[in-house]
Structure formats: C-alpha cells, structure tokens
Amino acid sequence: MNGLLIAPIALPLGAAVVSVTVRRHLIVQRVLSFLAVAAGVLVPGLVLLVRGLHGEITVVHLGGWSAPLGIVLVADALSSAMVVITGLIGLASIVYSYSGVDGRRLGLFHPLVTLLLAGVSGAFLTGDLFNLYVWFEVILIASFGLIVLGGSALELGAAVKYAALNIVPTTFLLIAVALVYGMTGTLNMADVARALPGLEDRTAPRVVFLLLLVAFGSKAAIFPLFFWLPASYPTPSVPVSALFAGLLTKVGVYSMYRVFLIVLPQELAELRWVVGSVAAATMVVGVLGALAQDEIRRILSFHIISQIGYMVMGIALLTAAGALGGIFYVLHHIIVKTNLFLIGGIAGRVSGSTELDKMGGLLRSHPGLAALFVIPAASLAGVPPLSGFWAKLLLVKSGLDIEAYVLVALALVVGLLTLLSMSKIWQKAFWSAPRKQRPEPRSNWVLYLPVTALSGLTVAIGLYAEVLGRIAERAAVQLFDPASYIDAVLGTTLAIGDGGTP
Amino acid sequence: MNTLYACMAGVLIGGAAYLLLARDLIRLLLGLMLLVTGANVAVFVAGRVRHAVSPIIPEGLEAAPDLTASNPLPQAFVLTAIVIGFGTFAFLLALLSAMNGKLQRLDADQLPDADSDGQLPAKRTKESG
Numbered sequence: 001m002n003g004l005l006i007a008p009i010a011l012p013l014g015a016a017v018v019s020v021t022v023r024r025h026l027i028v029q030r031v032l033s034f035l036a037v038a039a040g041v042l043v044p045g046l047v048l049l050v051r052g053l054h055g056e057i058t059v060v061h062l063g064g065w066s067a068p069l070g071i072v073l074v075a076d077a078l079s080s081a082m083v084v085i086t087g088l089i090g091l092a093s094i095v096y097s098y099s100g101v102d103g104r105r106l107g108l109f110h111p112l113v114t115l116l117l118a119g120v121s122g123a124f125l126t127g128d129l130f131n132l133y134v135w136f137e138v139i140l141i142a143s144f145g146l147i148v149l150g151g152s153a154l155e156l157g158a159a160v161k162y163a164a165l166n167i168v169p170t171t172f173l174l175i176a177v178a179l180v181y182g183m184t185g186t187l188n189m190a191d192v193a194r195a196l197p198g199l200e201d202r203t204a205p206r207v208v209f210l211l212l213l214v215a216f217g218s219k220a221a222i223f224p225l226f227f228w229l230p231a232s233y234p235t236p237s238v239p240v241s242a243l244f245a246g247l248l249t250k251v252g253v254y255s256m257y258r259v260f261l262i263v264l265p266q267e268l269a270e271l272r273w274v275v276g277s278v279a280a281a282t283m284v285v286g287v288l289g290a291l292a293q294d295e296i297r298r299i300l301s302f303h304i305i306s307q308i309g310y311m312v313m314g315i316a317l318l319t320a321a322g323a324l325g326g327i328f329y330v331l332h333h334i335i336v337k338t339n340l341f342l343i344g345g346i347a348g349r350v351s352g353s354t355e356l357d358k359m360g361g362l363l364r365s366h367p368g369l370a371a372l373f374v375i376p377a378a379s380l381a382g383v384p385p386l387s388g389f390w391a392k393l394l395l396v397k398s399g400l401d402i403e404a405y406v407l408v409a410l411a412l413v414v415g416l417l418t419l420l421s422m423s424k425i426w427q428k429a430f431w432s433a434p435r436k437q438r439p440e441p442r443s444n445w446v447l448y449l450p451v452t453a454l455s456g457l458t459v460a461i462g463l464y465a466e467v468l469g470r471i472a473e474r475a476a477v478q479l480f481d482p483a484s485y486i487d488a489v490l491g492t493t494l495a496i497g498d499g500g501t502p
Numbered sequence: 503m504n505t506l507y508a509c510m511a512g513v514l515i516g517g518a519a520y521l522l523l524a525r526d527l528i529r530l531l532l533g534l535m536l537l538v539t540g541a542n543v544a545v546f547v548a549g550r551v552r553h554a555v556s557p558i559i560p561e562g563l564e565a566a567p568d569l570t571a572s573n574p575l576p577q578a579f580v581l582t583a584i585v586i587g588f589g590t591f592a593f594l595l596a597l598l599s600a601m602n603g604k605l606q607r608l609d610a611d612q613l614p615d616a617d618s619d620g621q622l623p624a625k626r627t628k629e630s631g
Contacts, residue, residue: 130579137586144593148600156601157613160527163594167534168522174541174583181576182548 004044005060005073008083008121011040012090016114023107033094033110041121042087049084052077053474057488059127067127067489068188074127074489078327078475082124082254085331088457089246089338090117092450096342097239099446109149113243116142123251127489129177129187129263132255136170136219139251146240147232158232165228169218176211179204190489193263193482209267212259213274219252222312223281226305230289233304234297238345241297245304246338250330253311257323260315261479269318276316280410283309287417296344296354296429299421300337303380306414307333310395313407317398323476325394328468332387332461336376339454343373346447347429356425361434368448370430375455377426379462381419387461390469507547514540527601527608531594538587542580549576 015036022028048058058075061067075083090113097109119138126132147159181187183204184195196205218225229249233241260268260275268275286306293299311333314326346369347362348354363370379386392415399408461468478485514536521533554572559565602608 130582134582134586137590141586141589141593144597148597151600153601153604153614156597156604159597160601160610160613163590163597164522164530164534167590168537171534171537171541174538175544177579178541178545178548178576181545181579182550 002060004048005058005075005125006062007039007044008041008086008125009073009118011036012114012118012121015040016111016118019111019114020108026106029107029110030094030098033114034091036114037087037090037094037117041083041090041117045080045083045087048075048080049077049471051075052080053471055474055478057478057485059489068186068191071131072127072188072190072489073125074189074485075125076475076478076485076488077471078254078257078479079124081327081331081471081475082250083121085334086117086120086124086247088454089243089334092338092342092454093239093243093246095450096242096345096447099444108145109240112142112145112149113240116146116243116247120247120251124254127189129180129189129192129259131187132259133170133173133177136173136251139248140166140170143244143248146244147236149240150235150237152235155235158235162228162232165218165225169215169225172211172218173215176208176215179208179211183208188489189259189263190486194486194490196263197266205264205267206271209260209264209271210274212264213256213271213278216252216255216259217278220249220256220308220312221252221282221305222278222308223285223305226282226286226308229305230298230301233301234295238342238348242338242341242345245300245341246334249304249308250311250334253308253330256312256315257327257479261323262482262485265482268315272316272318275312276404276407279309279312279316280407281309282306282312283410283414287414287421290421291417291424294356296347296356296359296425297341299425300340300344303340303418303421304337306418307337307380309414310392310411313399313411314395316407317395317402317404319398319402320476320480321398321401322395323479324469324472325391325396325398327475328394328472329391331468331472332379332391332458335454335457335461336379336388339376339451339458340373340380342447342451342454343369343376346451347373349447351429356428359429360432361430363430365434372448372451372455373426373430375458377422378419379458381422382415383419385462387458387465387468390462390465394469394472503551504547507543507551511540511543511547514543525610527598527610530610531591531598534594535587535591538583538590542583542587545579545583546576549573 015032019029019032051058052075060073062071062073094113116139119135119142122135122138123132126135144159144163147162148155177187180192183199184192186192186195199205214225221229233244283306286302286309290299290302290306293302311326311329314322314329344354347359350366351359351362353359375386379388382388382392392411396408396411399411518533518537518540521529521536524530524533550573552572557571557574598608
C-alpha cells in the first residue's frame with residue numbers, strides 16, 4: 001500500500017539514474033523509461049484514483065516518522081488524477097521521442113524526462129510545503145537540462161529567460177515557506193491548515209498568500225507573470241515542449257488548488273478579487289497574444305496562458321462547482337495541449353517548417369493528420385461534444401450560479417477567439433494550397449501512436465464526460481472539506497505508523 | 503538578534519532586486535544568488551536564532567535534558583536549499599559560459615529570440631549602449 005504512493009516518484013527517479021549509465025544504449029533507455037512511467041506512474045495512479053473515487057485519502061508517512069514530524073505523501077482524488085495524467089502524458093512524449101529527438105545529446109533525453117516526471121509526481125503527491133519546494137526545484141533542474149538539450153544559440157537564449165524567470169518565483173515559494181514555519185512551527189499542509197485559523201495576526205497569512213500567488217502563478221504563467229513561457233516553450237524539441245506544455249504550468253495550477261483551498265481558504269476568500277481579476281486578464285491577454293502569432297508552437301504557447309485563466313477562474317469562483325469545472329478543465333487541457341504540440345511537431349516535420357506562412361496543403365497530403373488536428377483544436381475552443389465543451393460548460397454554469405457575469409462573459413468571448421486562432425492554423429497549414437516543393441516527408445507511424453491515442457481520449461472524454469466529471473467532483477468536494485484532509489493526514493498517525501518507531 | 507537577521511535578509515533581497523534589473527547577465531546571475539541567499543537567511547531566522555546548545559540528545563536519555571536546545575529543522579531546510587542553490591548556480595554559470603562561447607556577448611537585451619527566427623540582433627556598439 002505504501003508502494004502505491006512511493007512508486008510514482010521512486011521508479012522514474014530510479015530509471016533516470018540507471019538511464020544515465022546506459023547513455024550509449026538508446027534501446028535500453030527507451031524501454032526503461034517506458035516501463036518506469038507505465039508501471040511506476042500510470043498504474044499506481046489508476047489504483048489510487050479508484051480508491052480516491054470512493055472518498056479514500058491514502059497517506060504514507062515516509063521513514064515511519066509520524067505526521068506532522070515527518071514528510072507525508074497524500075493521495076486524494078485530485079492528486080491521483082494528476083498522477084494518472086502525468087503517466088499518460090509522459091508515455092505520449094516518450095513514445096513520440098522514439099522517432100528521434102532533434103538534439104545532439106540524445107543520451108540525456110530519457111534520464112531528464114524521467115527525472116522531470118518524478119518531480120511532477122512528487123509535487124502532486126506531497127503533503128508538505130518544504131517538500132513541495134524541493135519538487136519544484138527538481139522539476140526546474142530537469143527542465144533546464146531539457147531546454148538546452150539541443151545546444152543551439154536559440155535554446156541557450158530560451159534557457160536563460162526560463163531560468164531567470166523561474167528561479168525568482170521558486171525563491172518566493174521558499175520565502176513563503178519560511179514565513180509559514182515562523183508563524184506555525186510546522187510545514188505539514190494539514191497541520192498548517194489546522195494551526196493557521198487560530199492565529200491572531202491576519203497580516204502574515206495574507207502576505208504568505210500573495211507570495212504563493214506570485215510563486216505558483218509564475219509557474220502557471222498567469223498575467224502578468226507569463227513572459228517566460230512563449231519565450232522558452234517553442235524552442236526545445238517537440239516531445240520536450242509537448243511535455244512542458246501539458247504538465248509544467250499545471251503543477252502551478254494544482255499547487256494553487258491544493259494550498260489555497262486546503263491551507264489558506266480564509267485568505268483566498270479575502271483576496272478573491274485579486275485571483276479573479278488575474279484570471280480574467282490571463283484569459284484575455286493570452287488569447288490576444290495567440291492571435292498575433294504566426295508560428296504554430298508560439299500560437300499554442302499563448303493558448304496555454306489563455307487556458308490557465310480558465311483554470312484559475314475555477315478557484316476564484318470559490319464554490320465546489322467552480323473547482324469542479326476548474327479541475328475538469330485542467331485534466332482535459334493537459335491531454336489536448338500536449339496533443340496539439342505533438343501534432344504541430346508532425347506538421348512541422350512534414351512541411352519542413354512550423355511557420356504558418358511556409359506551410360500549406362496538409363489536408364490534401366496528410367488527411368489523417370488533419371483529422372487528428374481538428375479534434376484537439378476544436379476541443380480547445382470548446383466545440384461540443386468534445387472535452388473542452390464540457391469543461392467550459394461546467395465553469396460557465398458555476399459562474400452563472402454565483403452571478404459572476406463579467407468572468408463568464410469574458411470566458412465565452414475568449415472561447416470564440418480561441419476558435420478564431422485555431423481556424424487560422426487550420427486555414428494556413430491544412431486548408432490552403434501547397435506553398436512550394438516540400439522536402440520529402442519524414443513522418444512515420446510511431447509519431448501517430450501517441451497523437452491518435454490522445455485524440456481518442458479527447459473524444460472519449462467528450463462522449464463520456466460523466467466519468468471525468470465524477471473524478472473532478474470528488475476532487476472538488478475533498479478540496480472544500482479540509483477537515484477530512486486534516487483528519488486523514490494527522491488523525492490516523494498511530495494506525496499507519498507501521499514503518500516502526502524511528 | 504532575530505531582528506538583525508531579518509534585516510539582513512531584507513538587505514540581501516533588496517540588493518538582489520537591484521542586480522536582477524541589470525542587463526548584464528553576470529549581474530543577473532549574482533542577483534539570483536543573492537536572492538536565494540536572502541531566502542535562506544529568512545528560513546533560518548524563521549526558526550528563531552538564539553544562543554542555545556546543539557540539539558543532540560545525550561546517550562541514555564529519551565529527550566533533550568532542557569528546553570534550551572536550538573531548533574534543528576530550519577537548519578536542515580537551509581542546508582537543502584543551499585545545495586539546490588549551489589547546483590542551480592553551477593548550471594547557470596555553465597549556461598552563460600556556453601553562451602559567451604557561442605555568441606561572444608552576455609547581454610539580456612541581445613538574447614537570440616524565437617521572435618526573430620533565430621536571427622541575432624545586431625551587436626550593440628559602445629555609443630548606443
């Protein structure tokens with residue numbers, strides 16, 4: 001039972017270590033990372049998710065140290081769902097990379113990807129604030145390596161911007177952790193959540209909230225902290241940027257849901273207008289930025305920002321229904337966005353460029369690819385009956401319930417603009433006449449495996465929205481019931497301390 | 503003493519803010535490191551610094567003999583953060599060194615940009631800089 005929570009971190013981490021030692025044997029690395037992610041992240045995640053759906057919160061006290069003294073790993077419905085999706089996206093990116101990563105230091109791709117996935121799983125599972133900071137750093141260091149993998153001047157430039165604009169917010173997180181420790185003497189999220197309401201001083205928790213908003217917000221790329229994202233995401237090789245696009249910003253969003261709703265609900269209620277305005281600005285600025293771009297991956301990068309606005313809106317509504325919509329949005333968006341980056345990569349491969357002006361005629365030459373593109377693109381814009389429609393519907397409905405008309409109106413307009421910018425890609429890259437003699441298409445069937453699977457998943461979520469809806473509902477209900485989280489982490493201390501007394 | 507440490511964290515982070523605004527990437531790097539150091543001091547002072555005995559329980563006892571033992575937890579945090587900071591610093595230094603080798607310049611305004619299609623902006627001359 002402990003293994004279920006430890007495997008998503010330990011197996012990818014172990015695979016990363018072994019992978020480094022077999023740098024010259026690409027086949028071994030490929031099999032190793034596939035197995036580690038499938039068996040270590042996806043399968044345990046699914047088991048945890050099934051248990052989470054029954055309302056169970058699985059807690060592991062590392063090293064046998066009872067909470068709140070030791071570090072705990074906690075898997076409720078939200079964490080397990082995020083771990084499952086981490087496994088899916090990791091596998092998609094790894095399988096796509098089988099056709100080759102366009103970088104010189106190929107041997108380091110697999111170790112860094114598995115390290116990244118270990119960090120992401122760790123961030124989703126931890127129940128300790130300082131531990132969360134450590135996982136953020138693990139993710140950061142792995143992503144540094146992945147960005148500079150190709151070693152071109154462009155990638156180095158992107159890495160400098162990415163590094164500078166990500167180290168600062170991570171340090172903000174550390175400062176917030178220090179303040180929390182200074183106030184409460186504990187860093188276990190459940191213990192902090194229990195101790196904070198009793199404090200007389202309400203200023204310091206608010207400062208912590210704002211520091212965390214900047215820290216998680218920069219990771220999630222909210223307005224006005226998103227500038228690193230379009231500067232760095234379009235440059236690395238396709239499987240890397242697809243992985244980043246799907247998972248990394250969502251670690252920030254997840255942390256907001258987890259920490260704001262469980263640990264700082266009072267501060268969130270007080271400063272809700274800040275979160276709400278930020279969400280609105282993020283939606284609008286992101287989509288406007290996307291409309292101004294002419295390169296597929298840059299367009300998609302700006303769309304990430306815009307979509308993050310919707311997810312943050314889910315928190316700002318401050319109702320369980322809003323959180324339900326937001327969590328549904330996160331889960332659907334990760335699949336769609338990774339898929340779009342991968343499809344953009346294939347389209348770039350067969351056209352020899354990802355500049356829209358240099359592309360064209362893909363509908364005639366690659367009808368299958370065009371069909372696969374339409375699914376996630378329409379889903380992103382919210383066309384029924386695809387997954388994005390349900391995500392937007394849930395958010396809009398919960399927004400109307402509490403009469404947040406401005407946010408709802410913006411969400412709908414932004415959805416329309418998203419469709420406009422997706423149709424720009426469609427028209428220029430797929431619909432239009434071929435521009436000129438293309439280089440021999442170098443696509444192969446391995447590339448289509450993950451793309452087809454993810455598109456199928458998007459359709460399935462659309463048709464059976466109830467299933468994902470139930471997961472999101474359970475997650476939202478748990479987030480709005482911090483007492484049961486606190487009980488699960490701190491209450492069962494004696495029952496679970498089976499690792500022996502330290 | 504705690505006030506002094508708190509002020510020190512403030513001064514370090516203030517200095518970091520100044521350096522982070524510089525165009526020169528080496529200054530940026532130093533700014534980042536000052537910021538991390540400032541945060542480390544903040545973590546340290548969060549555990550309340552005081553003159554106390556080290557938190558080691560003598561053999562044969564179940565707990566520390568009196569309550570004057572210092573708090574070991576923030577020190578463990580800071581150690582972790584220092585190690586992470588050091589690793590990041592080493593990576594950034596290598597990154598800047600690679601960049602200097604490739605581009606012969608370390609200027610935040612002249613980074614290669616995906617916007618410009620990988621083209622480098624013209625090297626800034628003394629006068630316009």
